[in-house]
Amino acid sequence: MSLFKEIRLSVEMSFATLETTLAVHFGIPPDDYGKFRARIKQLQRLGFPPGVNVGRGTKFAYTVDHFLQSGIALELLNSGLTGKLVTDLVTEHWQKIGAGIWAAHDRSPRNPWSEHRGPDVHLDIEVQGLKNSDGKFARIQVEDDYSRLEPIFSVGRQRCVVSVNLTAFSNDILENLFKVGQFSEYSVQNAIKKYGKIIPELKSPSFLNKGFEWYRVGLFDSGGNDLSHG
Template identity: 30%
Template sequence: MLTYAAAEAVLAGMYGLGSDIQGKAFRARLKHLKRLGVPLGSNPGRGTKIWYHDEQLFQWAFCLELAEFGVDPTMVVSFIRTSWEDIFEHFKEARHRPQGPTELCFYAEPRFMAAQVSGEGKPFDYQWRDAGKVRIAGTRRCLVINLSAMVREMDILRVGADSTQPKEQ
């Protein structure tokens, strides 16, 4: 489990952000996601200390990855709400995949305009693929996130930010 500060440090580290940036724009982005409801179910009220588990950290990280592609946060949060159970199962699987062609990737063909205009369909038509099997031949646009690499990086960053270990005096 991580405190908010430690979770923020892990997430900021994923994007190579220092504490000066972390304290401004990045923190605002995380707070905006919290206002929209991510991490899911973490609204204990003001002044209550929250401990974040892997699942909640993964939710934030996945939202931030989609933000890197320019996906609107409200669309991302809606997608997380409807698909999180499946995504989380794959996060757990990704942790155990070795580095290389069997790393687990989220592969999506975005359909944002069609989903918004028609009000039907999903904004992401997604699949899970091994890194070595990601092919885009014939696909006009796609988005790929290497979940295995993401989890590996988060685990490394977490070692430095882990607030569950007692600090030596």
């Protein structure tokens, strides 16, 4: 029996709803929910998702942004990246990652309001210095031509490339949000369509320097054109 009795028109949710929906998305059996909850709590101890300030006895209404941020962070954790590196990347570049999720959703045949169709959208991350697990050097790129990822480090340098298919990710995680969380597709669509307005405003290449940390971000369309130039 569903824990959720009616279709929700808002996209705010409790921690229990966020946890249960993500657990279903990742195929976690009920007996392992405790371990899965511990992984989410690990992210919270790192101040993630951003804007969430919870403590003992404190209730917080999570938004669809928090839900998607947590989902993509857990995807990256499953690839072997460390918690600190993952939370840094997602926090610093959520606007562009969100734009990639919107582009993937907007082009998906499973989106009943889509006016566009196109290749899958990918989030590619290239990390230098993974041995130290501190995220000192990283390149993050959103694109829909998988072959476009080009190494930015010299040949022979240690690096790790992680790729997430944002089209598959958005299809599956939003479907679970509709079914498990009982949110209306229309309300979720309205909550994420704001990222479609971000795409033409982005600048590329965009560099963020914080001490030894280096991130580069790019967003590309189906023809290999850089959408970041507007």
